[in-house]
Amino acid sequence: MRYYARKLGFYAAALWAALTLNFFIPRMMPGNPVDTLLAKFQQRGGSVSPETRRAYELLLGTNSGEPLWDQYFSYLGNLARGDLGVSVSVYPATVSQVLSQSMMWTIMLVGIATVLSFVIGVGLGALVGWRRGSWLDSVIPATTVLAAVPYFWLALIFVLIFSTTLNWFPLNGGYDVSLATGWNWEFISSTIEHGFLPALTIVVSSVGGWLLGMRNMMVSTGSEDYILTARAKGLRDRRILTRYAARNAVLPSLAGFAISLGFVVSGSVITEQVFSYPGIGMKLLQSVENNDYALMQGIFLVITLAVLGANLIVDLLYGFIDPRTRVRN
């Protein structure tokens, strides 16, 4: 139980750190974001009520002389109520509304792509590590090229080949805009068609990391005594591979999930930009271009929350898969 308590405590600390970071970043930067924002706000026809001004000041900092401490607690209070402010670039929608619209797209895209690349990468890595010394070793240098390719560049190349030249997939967007949104086959097939290239980009760019990590662990695990015991026991090669070698070698890959997920999420932000995919990454960049600070911060918080949540799930699963963690801590 202590393992889980420790993990939960850690994620609580990480969440708090992210919230605090979010609070301090705009306050440490040069310029006065509140005025920039309110000017824009009025341009778009919004009337600046004292409450609106106050909400932005809490988010971005104020020069009204209010103690930082009070601002901080009011900021946390607003967040706790789910009040992230009003978006300027998509006025009059609130930040929460914008988030809820674009979130599903990203979660589906990044979620499916991450699971696919993890399964493919770990599976291939296990095989390459197990059959060390065979022709499969030649896969390794290829993965290094893939790992070093910037996501967005790969996306550009895919667009050039598959959209512009071959015309197999649409150039951009998340669905066919002429269709009505809904759970019908026509719409869903259109989203799959549009999501295919972005997902392929994420999978191809991230699979190398999983593969290499798993391969290296397989090689190390291969010389463990319990593998020798398993061979002496006359177990079939397949069973040794799955139950003894891969079962143990996958643990560090899972433990290192946090690092990899961070990379994938970062990469997908840019991938969305290239494909104009209607997810949260593209919204983040739009908000940066429009100085929509409230939306920018809201998105950063949501992304962080999602990454923390995914890692928490993996950590809890890890405790289940590796019985040693449950007692060690």
Next chain:
Amino acid sequence: MTQTSPLAETPDAATAKPVRRRGGFRAMLPTWSARLGVGLLLVIGIALFGVLGPMLVGDPDAISSIGMTEPSGDYLLGTTQTGQDVLAQLAHSTRGSLQIGLLVGVLATVLSAFFGIIGAYTGGFLDEAFSLFSNVMLVIPGLPLVIVIAGFVPAEDRGLSTIILVLAITGWAASARVLHAQTLSLRNRDYVAAARVAGEKRWRIVTVEILPNLLPLLASQFVFAIIAAIISEASLSFLGLGANGQHTLGTMLYYAQNGWALQLEAWWWFVPPGLLIALFGCGLSLINFSIDEIINPKLRVDARTAKAKAGGVAKEARAAATAVSPAPDQPDRELVLTVEGLNVVYQTEKPVHAVKDVSITLARGEILGLAGESGCGKTTLAYAINRLHRPPAEVSSGTVTFHDRGGPDIDLLNLGDEELRAFRWSKLSMVFQGAMNSLNPVISIHEQLDDVLTTHKPDMGKAERRARCAEVLRLVGVDPRRLDSFPHELSGGMRQRVMIAMAMLLDPQVMIMDEPTTALDVVVQRGILREIIRLRDELGFAVVFITHDLPLLLELSDRIAVMKAGEIVEYAPSGQIYERPSHPYTRQLLASFPSLTGERGAFVRAGGTAANDVNEGAAR
């Protein structure tokens, strides 16, 4: 030339002499390989292009009237929409990207070394705080954070130093964690403990004992940091959030994207910058492979490993071996195992002849002791009997025959893979030295016992299998309720008993026990030995018992073979060995053990050469 400096010492790696180091005698410098060569070629080539290129090409910003032209004699890589020379831009951008990569790499590595190494070495509260900090930084996604920070800084204030600082601050955490783990493990090594006991100062321990051993890891983290920095900077610039007025590969791609290069299929504009990043990253990763092989020698791909098949038998072995057997006098008993003229060679650069012309026989129900000092080849011999030896070990000649009860003789060295698999454990099982590591730590005892039965006796029912597992545990004196325990929940002695129980699951005719009790204390050892003798009497299996403890064998076994430097120097019934040892080495061994009444024994280590240590290590 700053770009290549971290790698400058690598080219003459092949010629450099290995540096003597503590904590493992690995060479400090990477061994030469094709991968390293290609990696260095890519990295040095691109670095030179970035350093010298800008001096050779024209002004990257010069606008001309011929926009969007394909590569030609005048413009080797064509022109952009506004007629700028792509090659000139590429050279300047490469310089810009490399500069940022290197600076961020240095900064991030320094930060990670500070938080990783200092924290792990100091321990206590500082360590907790530092690792909490790096873990938090690690789970907060980097690029969105960078985008938010860059978004708050007005474009005209976004200078090179801002970008470098932001990238370094968001990019050090992963490598701090790696360094932290490694430092922790180094800190607990014996030589560091020794230095501490000897009263060495703290800073001295860190700089002299720990840092040199971290160098390969630091180098590899540095290389990673450069790749990550170049890619992150390119991403930022591609999004239009890069450093103001700076030429980098990312800004090139940004202008290409915004200049409709993609729609106009102007590949010469956006393919080269990305390709350069990919190739440079690939070059650095290839160099990192060589560094990784220093950190983790297991990763080295041995050419011989590739050629020889695991457990393979050399062709010559198939030719009938010449019998050199000095068949000892046990004519009345039925044999279960005959080894004749067995030779095992480790095919390393300097081949090591680990087992030389060994001939032994094992009678049914007999306990045969195999004695000898560490590295004499006894474990290699045991593995070769069951063909568990791995490359570079190779059986060069000899035969191993198993005389099956109620069946034809089995020629072990010529068994097909599937027949060999079915043979293992059902007729000959093994108990390995160090039960700590012989059990899989993450699956339960029951699963590990059970999969022997599911593999070898597929028609057994689930309840039947469980009953059998419980039965063997009871045989060795372990409470069957421990079946669902994991190995780490059992004591050392109990684990060893579980291993013996596992070896008895299929009622094998022979059990090979390799130092089964060495890691246990004398009382537990005694209990287990008594158990082995009792079980042998009840179930009638034969045992090959391997140990360096000759007095123990005198008590336990029927016959003893004494091994020295790969050869059997004496092979006789225990009583005879005790009373009339014929070989001087046996006498020396006997004399080296202290007796309760006599003089203290002398420490004997006859064959203790480096070569023997090598094959002991390789045998595991």
